[in-house]
Amino acid sequence: MKCLVLMPAWEPTDVFFESFADSQLTYWQPTGVMYVAAALKRAGHEVRFIDGAFHSVDWIVEQALEFEPAFIGIYSNMPMWENARILLERFAESLPKAWLATGGPTAIGLKERIFKETHALHFACTGEGDLITPEFVNALERGEDITRVKGWVIRNKDGSLTNTGMAPLVENLNELPYPARELSEDLHRYIPAPSTYIRLPITTMISSRGCYNRCIYCFHVNEKRKIRYRSASNMIEEIEHCIQEYQVREIRFFDDNFCGDRARVIEFCQLMLDKKLPVKWYCNARVDCVDEDMLRTMKKAGCWCVLFGVESGVQKNLDTLQKNITLDQIRYAISSAKKVGLKVYTPFIFGIPGETYEEGLETINLAIELDAHYVNFHTLAPFPGSELYERVDQYGRIVGHYSDYNFEKAAFVPFTMTREQVQELRKLAFRRFYARPRYIFRRIIEARTKEDIRVLMTGAKSLYHLLFNPNAFQIEH
Numbered sequence: 194m195k196c197l198v199l200m201p202a203w204e205p206t207d208v209f210f211e212s213f214a215d216s217q218l219t220y221w222q223p224t225g226v227m228y229v230a231a232a233l234k235r236a237g238h239e240v241r242f243i244d245g246a247f248h249s250v251d252w253i254v255e256q257a258l259e260f261e262p263a264f265i266g267i268y269s270n271m272p273m274w275e276n277a278r279i280l281l282e283r284f285a286e287s288l289p290k291a292w293l294a295t296g297g298p299t300a301i302g303l304k305e306r307i308f309k310e311t312h313a314l315h316f317a318c319t320g321e322g323d324l325i326t327p328e329f330v331n332a333l334e335r336g337e338d339i340t341r342v343k344g345w346v347i348r349n350k351d352g353s354l355t356n357t358g359m360a361p362l363v364e365n366l367n368e369l370p371y372p373a374r375e376l377s378e379d380l381h382r383y384i385p386a387p388s389t390y391i392r393l394p395i396t397t398m399i400s401s402r403g404c405y406n407r408c409i410y411c412f413h414v415n416e417k418r419k420i421r422y423r424s425a426s427n428m429i430e431e432i433e434h435c436i437q438e439y440q441v442r443e444i445r446f447f448d449d450n451f452c453g454d455r456a457r458v459i460e461f462c463q464l465m466l467d468k469k470l471p472v473k474w475y476c477n478a479r480v481d482c483v484d485e486d487m488l489r490t491m492k493k494a495g496c497w498c499v500l501f502g503v504e505s506g507v508q509k510n511l512d513t514l515q516k517n518i519t520l521d522q523i524r525y526a527i528s529s530a531k532k533v534g535l536k537v538y539t540p541f542i543f544g545i546p547g548e549t550y551e552e553g554l555e556t557i558n559l560a561i562e563l564d565a566h567y568v569n570f571h572t573l574a575p576f577p578g579s580e581l582y583e584r585v586d587q588y589g590r591i592v593g594h595y596s597d598y599n600f601e602k603a604a605f606v607p608f609t610m611t612r613e614q615v616q617e618l619r620k621l622a623f624r625r626f627y628a629r630p631r632y633i634f635r636r637i638i639e640a641r642t643k644e645d646i647r648v649l650m651t652g653a654k655s656l657y658h659l660l661f662n663p664n665a666f667q668i669e670h
């Protein structure tokens with residue numbers, strides 16, 4: 194069957210100009226949806242993949258008219274849903290015979306509720322799509338009973354909905370085909386935000402799925418949340434493939450927690466060193482599963498930066514989030530990473546249930562004390578499917594629409610603060626952290642490469658905006 198798989202644009206304007214790549218908006222190759230494209234291809238379907246980040250809706254519809262797919266599958270996370278919905282409705286008008294489906298966090302979080310959002314949708318995939326999308330499309334093609342394929346919500350002819358049950362997990366990640374990079378835009382078009390990479394071309398990889406923790410705000414692709422790891426050798430094979438086929442020079446691992454299995458990390462690093470693979474890499478890790486030796490080995494094997502989700506400088510608020518980490522673990526992980534020469538990125542969150550404005554100030558103090566190379570200050574987002582969303586009355590209130598469910602718009606407001614106070618903390622935090630003469634001086638003397646200079650210039654522009662634009666961080670009501 195002809196299948197069109199799509200990533201919608203990230204902005205309501207529907208087109209991302211290349212100059213945007215120089216802004217804080219980020220371009221990364223979208224891994225999850227490319228896994229789905231690869232699975233459909235392996236099952237023998239004719240697949241096209243379009244990344245809406247680079248094209249207008251009109252262009253995408255024209256391409257679809259020319260290709261005439263029988264099945265169109267669109268990725269969506271919450272803030273992107275509006276763009277996905279527009280695409281679905283345009284396809285319903287112009288290709289009335291095509292089956293229209295969506296997958297990704299919006300479908301997984303909302304399940305049946307997503308069908309209230311648009312008349313155009315036929316099917317929603319409610320879990321990992323690698324196994325169940327080909328199975329579903331095969332059944333559609335052969336006119337078989339699609340309700341026996343688990344992990345889907347189906348709109349029946351009479352408008353009623355059938356939920357086929359919980360999607361099975363992919364137990365063995367090593368058996369999956371690599372994401373269908375060969376169907377993607379030219380890799381050189383993907384230019385992430387400054388300071389999130391050091392070399393191009395860069396691609397994304399997922400080496401494990403799931404997380405052993407249960408933070409109340411975290412949305413999970415699989416409800417069972419079982420953690421599964423790819424083997425070190427399987428990861429190396431994909432890296433070698435990326436070097437050979439796409440001349441990749443850097444990998445961004447987007448695992449929830451790359452370091453969950455210490456032995457695997459060490460084996461992976463050893464293989465990277467033995468094979469002398471010429472790529473740099475960056476990963477996410479929980480602070481409770483790293484140690485200095487492990488970080489040193491990672492650094493030797495090409496890792497240049499680690500993201501540690503610190504979230505708050507107040508233990509009570511870390512506990513409310515059910516983060517299961519301590520301030521001591523945070524201090525140890527970050528100082529160890531810095532000691533072995535890794536760069537460190539620490540995101541923080543404001544607007545935690547029960548958090549007061551004064552406690553927000555303590556978080557800013559911790560950010561300054563830790564003094565990571567890069568920080569970000571987010572607002573807590575209420576993603577459907579998370580404990581925070583499903584029991585929001587216990588924690589605070591939701592304001593704004595789905596497009597506000599991101600890390601900037603304070604769509605969740607705790608009982609203990611106003612929305613304006615949450616935003617005020619963000620503004621103050623950015624200003625206090627980045628305007629420190631010590632920080633600026635260190636960044637200038639540490640600048641070595643052309644890319645470092647580019648990051649510095651963009652940072653200077655952002656700092657100017659932060660300090661002198663009175664509308665910075667203002668939320669549109």
Ligand code: B12
Binds near residue numbers: 399
């Ligand atoms: C990588 C990543 C990014 C990258 C994007 C890179 C890229 N282009 O892929 C960056 C850093 C840029 C990013 C940005 C943001 N992200 Co993000 N990101 C992730 C992360 C860490 C990994 C994604 C991934 O690859 N997962 C692994 C794959 C296997 O899962 P998957 O992508 O969901 O795909 C599977 C299924 O969903 C399904 N599927 C997916 N697409 C389709 C399509 C069809 C047709 C079908 C049938 C099935 C299907 O099958 C796939 C394979 O099994 C996830 C966390 C996570 N663990 O998923 C958050 C996550 C997706 N991000 C999230 C958010 C909120 C954001 C931001 C809004 C943050 C912000 N700045 O405010 C922005 C989005 C910007 C925007 N306007 O859209 C949330 C989404 C929550 C939600 N319910 O919507 C997540 C879940 C993090 C979290 N736990 O809170 N993100």
Ligand code: SF4
Binds near residue numbers: 407
């Ligand atoms: S540690 Fe990270 S990935 Fe795991 S549940 Fe918490 S926020 Fe989600």
